[in-house]
Amino acid sequence: MGRAPELRTDRLLLRRWLPADLEPYAALNADSEVREHFQSTMTRQECESEIAIFEERFDEHGYGLWAVEVPGVAPCIGFIGLDLATFDAPFTPAVEVGWRLARDHWGKGYASEGARAALQFGFDTIGLDEIVSVTTPRNVRYRISRTTSDASLSSRNPR
Secondary structure: OOOOOOEEOOOOEEEOOOHHHHHHHHHHHOOOOOOOOOOOOOOHHHHHHHHHHHHHHHHHHOOOEEEEEEOOOEOOOEEEEEEEEOOOOOOOOEEEEEEEEOHHHOOOOHHHHHHHHHHHHHHHHOOOOEOEOOOOOOOHHHHHHHHHOOOOOOOEOOO
């Protein structure tokens, strides 16, 4: 499918992964609070493998989970983007918008800002009709952000 573009917002750069991103990505995935709703934290090797998968998906689909840079602040704080959800659920397969950010960068609106850019790319650039977002019911922080501050996030293409 080709190279996905970089996405820019007022404060963020969503871009393809660089070798230097492995260390901060491994650090955030070693944080048990970041990984609270997953089975476990991740090793550096698991993070390296996951980044390789992210990059393969960009090449296969033309979209994926971009590395998130806060220019002038931090070179890599995690990911935000679109991914193909294929797990067993009534609505899959589907394209999902998602994010995982280092804890130091929570509460600054980066997730919703980047998600809006990813949604706009998904609807306007690649022409998706629907994008879903999924979390566990225990992820209260995510659910609150989706219902209060992310009112402008739309899961259906308005066209």
